[in-house]
Structure formats: structure tokens, C-alpha cells
Amino acid sequence: MSLKISSDGTFLDGQLLVAMPGITDQRFARSVIYICAHSKDGAMGLVINRRARRIKFPELLVQLDVIDAQAAIQLPKSADCIQVLKGGPVETQRGFVLHSSDFHIDDTTLPITDGISLTATVDILRAIANGLGPDRAILALGYASWSPGQLETEMQHNGWLNCSADADIVLGADLDQKYGRALRKLGIDPAMLVAAAGHA
Secondary structure, eight states: OOOOOOTTSOOOTTEEEEEOTTOOOTTTTTOEEEEEEEETTEEEEEEOSOBOTTOOHHHHHHHTTSSOHHHHTTOOHHHHTOEEEEOOSEEEEEEEEEEETTOOOTTTOEEOSSSEEEEOSHHHHHHHHTTOSOSSEEEEEEEEEEOTTHHHHHHHTTSEEEEEOOHHHHSOSOHHHHHHHHHHHTTOOHHHHHHHHHTO
């Protein structure tokens, strides 16, 4: 966990971290991270543009005994389309569902912004399997965190930029476009950034 306060003195809850070319750690290169929690004690976020290539959402539901293999064939289309992402290198067997705020479980769901919430219990998976879940959702396996002062140092060394998030980027299905879209929110042309990095 780590501390980084934005220029206006507020924490980065609900913001995006966008990796700069200087980040050479392949776990985070060209990544976009949604900051779920940030306080004086640290930060925790989920990578939202890296696919977990070895498993699809219906298979995960079967593995977790949320449904049986036969039921996986009959899942609602909304459930079948949910992306399973590599949320980060910490606790990679743990799942986190980022979702639209039209769904809420008392004492379990954490509203992060007006449009995005986080639920990390199997109850949301059951709801999705039954067609009762949120309108939009992604599932991240694992998360990213920083030790005190680490993220602050990385940002000071231009490892990360931060910008406001919106549900279309966070919950969107086109993972390959999220990095470029986040950079454009910052007024940066991704092609120019790549060219500059190549001449560093």
C-alpha cells in the first residue's frame, strides 16, 4: 500500500493510473489501473486492460461451484460476455468485480464513484449467473498495491500519469483500446508518446 496525493490535495480513489514508457516491469507496461481505494495508509487498484488468457467467465463460475457445467451452457448472454482480467500480481486467485452502480449488496459492495462500484464476494457471481447482476461488469483476478511511498516515488519519476475515470473506459469490453483512450483523456497522442519513448 502507498500514499500519493493529487495536485489538488485529494486522494486518487476512482481515478486511472496510466503507465508511462519508463515502466519496464512487464506486469505493468502499457497498463491502465483503476484506483479502488486510496488513503494515507496506501492504495489498491485493478489493472483493467489485461486479459486473463487461460480462463473465461463461464469456466470460472464452474470452477468456483457457482454453477455446474451444464448450467454454463445456459448462462444469460450478459454473463457470457463478462471479461476476466489480470487485475494485478497480488493474490491472483482472488476475484474482484468492478461493475455499474445499478447493483448493490448491503455490507459488501463498495461504491467508488457515482457510476462504478466494487464487489468482491461470490454473491455477485451468483447474481450474474442468474441474470440478476449489474448491467455492466468486469472480473479482475488479483490486484495491484504499493508499499508506503512507492507509488508516490513512481509518479514523481514519471512512471504513472493519472486522470479521471469513466465507466466506458473502466467497464468497456475493448481492452486493446483502453490505454490509448486513457492517454487521450490526458491530451496525449499515443503515437507521439511511443515515438518519444523510442528516442529516449
